[in-house]
Amino acid sequence: MPGPGRIVYTxxxxxxxxxxxxxxxxxxxxxxxxxPMAAEQTPSVASTASARSPLYEASTQYRHWRFSxxxxxxxxxxxxxxxxxxxxxxxxxxxxxxSADVSFLDADEELLLVKLYASKVSQFCGHFRFPxxxxxxxxxxxxxxxxxxxxxxxxxKNVMLTTLFLATKTTNHPIALEHFAAHIPRTSPSDxxxxxxxxxxxxxxxxxxxxxxRALWGLWLDLQAxxxxxxxxxxxxxxxxxxxxxxxxxxxxxLIYAPSQIALACMSLASPGxxxxxxxxxCSSPGSTPGSPSDSSSPTPDTAMLQLLEPIKNMIxxxxxxxxxxxVREVDRRLKLCKNxxxxxxxxxxxxxxxxxxxxxxEKRTRKAAQIRKAMADGDPFGSELGDQMLVDDDDDDDD
Amino acid sequence: xxxxxxxRGTTVRKxxxxxxxxxxxxxxxxxxxxxxxxxxxxxKDPSGRTSEYxxxxxxxxxxxxxxxxxxxxxxxxxxxxxxxxxxCIDRLFTLGPAPCPICNKTLxxxxxxxxxxxxxxVEKEVAVRRRIxxxxxxxQEDFADNRAYNDYxxxxxxxxxxxxxxIDIPQTExxxxxxxxxxxxxxxxxxxxxxxxxxxxxEHEEAERLEREQRAEELRKLEEAERLEREQGxxxxxxxxxxxxxxxxxxxxxxxxxxxxxxxxxxxxxxQRNTPGFLRSRPTRSTAIPDVPHVPIQDDWYAYEDKxxxxxxxxxxVSEAVRRDREGIMRAGGYTIEEAWERALRFAVAGLDLQPLxxxxxxxxxxxxxxxxxxx
Numbered sequence: 031m032p033g034p035g036r037i038v039y040t041x042x043x044x045x046x047x048x049x050x051x052x053x054x055x056x057x058x059x060x061x062x063x064x065x066p067m068a069a070e071q072t073p074s075v076a077s078t079a080s081a082r083s084p085l086y087e088a089s090t091q092y093r094h095w096r097f098s099x100x101x102x103x104x105x106x107x108x109x110x111x112x113x114x115x116x117x118x119x120x121x122x123x124x125x126x127x128x129s130a131d132v133s134f135l136d137a138d139e140e141l142l143l144v145k146l147y148a149s150k151v152s153q154f155c156g157h158f159r160f161p162x163x164x165x166x167x168x169x170x171x172x173x174x175x176x177x178x179x180x181x182x183x184x185x186x187k188n189v190m191l192t193t194l195f196l197a198t199k200t201t202n203h204p205i206a207l208e209h210f211a212a213h214i215p216r217t218s219p220s221d222x223x224x225x226x227x228x229x230x231x232x233x234x235x236x237x238x239x240x241x242x243x244r245a246l247w248g249l250w251l252d253l254q255a256x257x258x259x260x261x262x263x264x265x266x267x268x269x270x271x272x273x274x275x276x277x278x279x280x281x282x283x284x285l286i287y288a289p290s291q292i293a294l295a296c297m298s299l300a301s302p303g304x305x306x307x308x309x310x311x312x313c314s315s316p317g318s319t320p321g322s323p324s325d326s327s328s329p330t331p332d333t334a335m336l337q338l339l340e341p342i343k344n345m346i347x348x349x350x351x352x353x354x355x356x357x358v359r360e361v362d363r364r365l366k367l368c369k370n371x372x373x374x375x376x377x378x379x380x381x382x383x384x385x386x387x388x389x390x391x392x393e394k395r396t397r398k399a400a401q402i403r404k405a406m407a408d409g410d411p412f413g414s415e416l417g418d419q420m421l422v423d424d425d426d427d428d429d430d
Numbered sequence: 431x432x433x434x435x436x437x438r439g440t441t442v443r444k445x446x447x448x449x450x451x452x453x454x455x456x457x458x459x460x461x462x463x464x465x466x467x468x469x470x471x472x473x474k475d476p477s478g479r480t481s482e483y484x485x486x487x488x489x490x491x492x493x494x495x496x497x498x499x500x501x502x503x504x505x506x507x508x509x510x511x512x513x514x515x516x517x518c519i520d521r522l523f524t525l526g527p528a529p530c531p532i533c534n535k536t537l538x539x540x541x542x543x544x545x546x547x548x549x550x551x552v553e554k555e556v557a558v559r560r561r562i563x564x565x566x567x568x569x570q571e572d573f574a575d576n577r578a579y580n581d582y583x584x585x586x587x588x589x590x591x592x593x594x595x596x597i598d599i600p601q602t603e604x605x606x607x608x609x610x611x612x613x614x615x616x617x618x619x620x621x622x623x624x625x626x627x628x629x630x631x632x633e634h635e636e637a638e639r640l641e642r643e644q645r646a647e648e649l650r651k652l653e654e655a656e657r658l659e660r661e662q663g664x665x666x667x668x669x670x671x672x673x674x675x676x677x678x679x680x681x682x683x684x685x686x687x688x689x690x691x692x693x694x695x696x697x698x699x700x701x702q703r704n705t706p707g708f709l710r711s712r713p714t715r716s717t718a719i720p721d722v723p724h725v726p727i728q729d730d731w732y733a734y735e736d737k738x739x740x741x742x743x744x745x746x747x748v749s750e751a752v753r754r755d756r757e758g759i760m761r762a763g764g765y766t767i768e769e770a771w772e773r774a775l776r777f778a779v780a781g782l783d784l785q786p787l788x789x790x791x792x793x794x795x796x797x798x799x800x801x802x803x804x805x806x
Binding site for chain 1: 728729731733737738739741744745747748771774775776778779780781782783784785786787788790
């Protein structure tokens with residue numbers, strides 16, 4: 031019986047991820063121990079240690095990256111409003127009165143831009159021959175990153191490359207940075223790795239992702255267990271469903287639903303008959319009570335499950351295509367004008383912020399030097415005690 | 431005689447340098463016990479006597495007379511921790527309070543104490559700590575938690591340090607005074623408790639001593655009785671041997687068995703004594719936060735076992751290359767395709783029946799909390 035601690039190595043991309051799962055879960059455990067936010071949840075989980083949650087419900091994807099559609103919209107609008115306010119202030123500080131005629135992006139336009147660059151990821155993956163897992167992971171990272179950051183601070187063009195590079199590492203398909211940057215026009219290695227830590231931080235270091243395409247693979251395997259199945263039909267359905275899974279990456283589906291639900295929705299789009307047959311088989315499995323034919327008026331578990339899929343299907347069909355390039359081009363043109371001036375290299379505000387940072391750093395250095403000199407003069411080179419003054423001024427390690 | 435004296439350490443040798451003047455002048459510290467003289471104080475050892483420090487190199491800093499000139503030289507310590515010989519003290523302070531010849535602090539004759547430690551700093555520290563301990567006598571159970579107790583200990587240590595090193599003396603004294611006022615009740619209470627405990631210990635010791643004596647007495651009586659009995663038995667045996675014509679060996683064996691029985695009865699009755707252990711029982715009130723043990727793996731690997739059954743073989747183009755690879759070039763050790771399949775199946779059924787979140791209130795995610803992180 032395989033346990034959670036097993037380690038399996040392989041050279042094949044899509045299959046040998048048990049080792050990664052093990053190492054990543056180890057990393058996440060360590061991370062939990064270090065991260066106060068995660069640690070604060072630990073006691074509540076520990077208190078219910080007798081009833082341990084299933085694997086998916088214990089994952090970071092379920093605990094940190096599962097939202098309702100309303101929450102998603104709310105997060106994006108508040109984030110956008112906060113960013114607009116900050117940038118407007120930055121403009122005003124630079125030269126007063128200039129912010130009036132700038133048209134800032136709204137949350138939907140930001141999302142549109144992110145979606146375009148998410149659709150670009152697969153092109154790069156095709157070029158580098160990365161497996162599907164890298165592509166899916168990179169897209170997930172990109173979407174999660176823009177739930178905590180705004181397009182006006184960090185252009186998705188760069189962030190997309192960084193998430194892709196990060197995804198190659200977290201999914202154990204490493205590639206040399208120079209090689210990676212050399213194959214992308216007008217990109218230097220520093221463009222890719224400069225914001226890597228910021229990205230990792232925004233992701234909350236939750237690198238493990240439960241992917242839809244793997245759930246679909248499992249679905250394909252499990253469908254073969256159904257009686258009188260036509261393999262050719264199944265193969266055709268699988269190919270169509272896989273296309274839908276790829277389309278679903280451009281939607282918010284993975285932030286709302288479980289990967290198994292999305293996979294089943296994709297299968298249902300490809301072949302409703304197969305999907306409902308599988309759902310029926312799952313719901314009448316020995317684990318649950320089979321619905322008796324007499325009470326056909328009330329929805330049986332499998333129809334309830336299929337009803338749950340309707341919004342996912344709808345989402346994939348309506349939002350699952352890359353946005354119109356012309357519309358995005360217009361947004362991008364406006365983005366050039368309303369970018370956060372503090373983040374554009376060479377601008378006045380950027381220089382000012384830079385100077386401010388350097389001044390702070392220099393001040394800190396001199397303060398520290400003075401402290402050490404004083405301590406040496408007092409004949410106590412290791413400082414008096416583990417006092418507050420040593421810890422108090424470490425808060426300005428800016429991440430930008 | 432000298433060396434054996436200081437090795438034993440308790441020899442009373444009042445002004446005893448007389449005989450040592452003809453031995454070598456070594457700098458070995460000599461410990462002397464003095465009966466309480468005019469000069470009280472000093473540090474008492476457990477037996478209640480004061481061991482006075484004494485050295486061959488002693489010299490009075492005031493009159494510069496030393497042990498060579500005056501074998502009876504005795505140095506005493508002032509309240510400002512300066513040494514002086516008895517004759518200087520008599521000379522300077524007999525007529526009333528006068529300034530210290532070294533630091534000018536006003537001193538009285540009665541405030542001089544014998545020196546106990548070679549290092550006067552230690553002398554001072556011991557005195558300060560003894561003084562502080564009188565007032566700062568709170569105990570661990572007077573505090574709600576460990577942290578408060580630790581803070582208290584640190585404060586006491588601070589005050590002791592200040593007093594010993596002469597830092598901020600007025601403020602420190604004010605602190606002590608304020609503490610005394612604030613905690614008068616607790617100090618009084620603890621003092622009483624200490625006394626009670628000391629009393630209890632004393633009583634207990636006394637009781638134990640009495641019991642020991644009693645037992646020794648009993649033992650002695652028993653032995654006496656036994657001796658009498660044995661003698662009686664022997665006499666009887668001799669009488670019987672004299673009078674009866676039974677087998678000698680049998681008679682001796684019987685009397686021996688009787689004696690053994692008696693001894694056994696005595697020992698079993700005398701050994702049944704319970705020694706009540708005494709423990710300093712104190713009610714502790716602790717509101718410590720329980721330390722929740724860290725459980726590294728909190729998810730259930732087997733939660734989805736009933737949702738699927740892994741088959742022996744599948745038609746699977748995705749993994750075909752790996753499965754066809756007989757030599758294992760693509761696989762590292764331990765890899766089995768079944769595990770990859772099982773993982774995929776687990777993904778396919780995990781969370782199938784989860785309802786999506788609704789509305790805003792259900793969960794405030796970390797994304798909301800630091801939404802404006804990068805815009806700062």
